[in-house]
Amino acid sequence: MDRSVYERYGGFAQVSRIVLDFYDRLLEDDELGPFFDEVDMARIVDHQTKFIAMLLGGPAHYTDDQIARVHAHLAIGAAHFDRLSTMLAQTLADHGMSADDVAHVVAEFDRRRTFVVKP
């Protein structure tokens, strides 16, 4: 069986750095940050940990229904989704991930677009 991106990049020890860096960038961003204004820190971190772990093929699995449900109350537009996609690609690249792997992870992310973006 092929090893997941998560395993190939050193498992949680390495992925945790990506998670925290991504968390920093997200909160600093004036377009995406406001989505987390009223959210408890532990919840944001939990969300980011699962988000990154899932996309990299780590120990998190969410069905499309679950993803749609947890984002249902948020007014997420196509521009927000695109911005997060760019930010994700940049973060992964900055942590030494190959272009192919970044493309693979971003494709995984993009596959969920319709469950999150409001028309």
Added chain:
Amino acid sequence: MSIEAINEQLLRAIGVGVALVDADGLRFRFHNDTFAEWFGTPEPDARLGDLFPGLDLGELTTALEAGGRFTSETTFKLRRRTMVVAMDVTLALDDGQRIAVLVCQNITRIRELESMIDSYSMMVERNTRELKREKEQVEHLLLNMMPRKVYEEYKTFGVVTPRLYQPVSVLTVDFAGFGDLVQRTDPGVIVSELNDIYTAFDRIGEQFGCERIKTIGDVYVTVAGVPDALDDHASSVANVAVRLIRYLRQRNESHPNAWHCRIGLASGAVVGSVVGVQKYIYDVFGPAVTRAQRLRLLAEPMTICADAGAVAALDGRFDLESLGPRQLDDGSRVEVWRMSEPALAIPGDSRV
């Protein structure tokens, strides 16, 4: 620049928030830049409680009076980030004046890391539980395919060494007219009834230490003495055989489809092994299996045919009728007995 001036500049610039307050009135006397950045610049006459309304000042004063230190934690938002700061207050003397030294360490990252570890641990623990459940399901499936002892060997070494088991007894069953029954009955009904019957056979076999090896359509094969040696293996299969007939007789009385079995018993040697690589199955083969299959073909419906080896150890506990030397379908001639349970039921036996 004097040492004092350097000290003050350092104190102002470090990444730790520092403030000095009067120990008695808790009024601010000094704060550094980091402190102001986090909590704002205290007003000229501000007291500690003005900046930290949540702080238990009574507890702080008591702790300082007792000569100890006071520690607490506070959170605030810096833009949208929740900052967590650990506060440590100790008492110092400055020209006879008692000063409370407040040192604030930014522990935001530590808390974020703790939250991440919590999140990760929960994910991993849930995964571990799921894996354990899946492992149990796989184990359950494999235990249906091979005896536990063989499974243990397979699990430990990844292979099963073929073994010769001797002596053992083999029981094979099939059903007279099965082909006709299949043709005229709904397949779902056939499978369901066969399932019931095989489950009952398994249960009866287990009571006498028999291990079901396989079923091929209507042929059912079980063995006594594999993989654990059994002294009374012949007696075990004989006991099972009579009970299978008894079970079917009872069942036929209350079901529209009557099932009439034919049973062959033989004792001797078998080889037991896992056969196959991708699609593997535990199987036994050898003279005892072949003979039991052939003897079964000689049996009339609802009767048992056994070879000399199988009847030798029965000690008169079953009725035996010699059918004389009979030719098996491979051309060999062997002494064959028809075996049945004694006219009197086995006393005190509740096993079917």
